[in-house]
Amino acid sequence: MEFTGEIAEIQQQLARCSDIAARRLAVAQTLAPRRGERLLEIGCGAGLLLRELALAVGPHGLAAGLDISPDQIGAAEAECTGIPAAKPEIGDVRALGYGDAVFDAAVAVQAVEYVPEVETALAEIRRVLKAGGRFHCLATNWTSSFWHGPEIGLTARIASAWENHAAHPNLPARLAPMLARAGFTGIRQLPVPIVNADFGPAAFAYWLARLMAAHAAREGTAPGTAEAWLAALAAADAEGEFFFSSVPILTTAIAA
């Protein structure tokens, strides 16, 4: 999935919903940025976490934000205007334009799974981290996400299309050995669950459903399928019969 145009717009709205604001806080607290540190965010999207990291490291630190999408970096530049430490820029994690061992920590939220050459990306992240540097990577095993409300076959068609929206749709399951091979140690994995019993705009599920519907339509599901699924979700919600759960995993590691 490329985060440009309509897809970038939906993703940017998703990033602002209450569930993701709470998750951003949890990620920032776990990373625990210190004043003066040099941080790198991979796939920074609209720059909401980047802004928080830049404020935390202060004007003598650095919060470099990298994203392959010009639309996302345009939004990140607007979000981080006037914050000296924030440096959003277009780039590809597979070929980082930084020297060796220049960052104290790196973070990637729902980003690394979109990179087909994920082992190249991890090697690059390890290369730019100082020894002892922290890498925090949040991703989701998408196969385990659960939707209740619409007829099961309809949800299955949308979920099936979603399986190929990322190069590695179940990255957390495979990440620990990949990190060890890339030169990381102290690997830990923590659940950061999301539960929605409401299908309103404050909920992650509301925006995720729109991303999944847009992707399914592009993948050539039968005409009307995506619209029917969104309508069925809203109808289930109106009847008090909507439920969604997902367990993103925050993987933390130390550069050996």
Ligand SMILES: C[S@@+](CC[C@H](N)C(=O)[O-])C[C@H]1O[C@@H](n2cnc3c(N)ncnc32)[C@H](O)[C@@H]1O
């Ligand atoms: C699901 S979005 C997440 C954005 C942001 N981290 C957030 O949580 O709101 C994934 C982001 O990764 C970016 N991305 C995908 N492949 C990339 C690559 N090879 N290098 C840098 N960024 C990449 C996309 O452009 C997109 O903005």
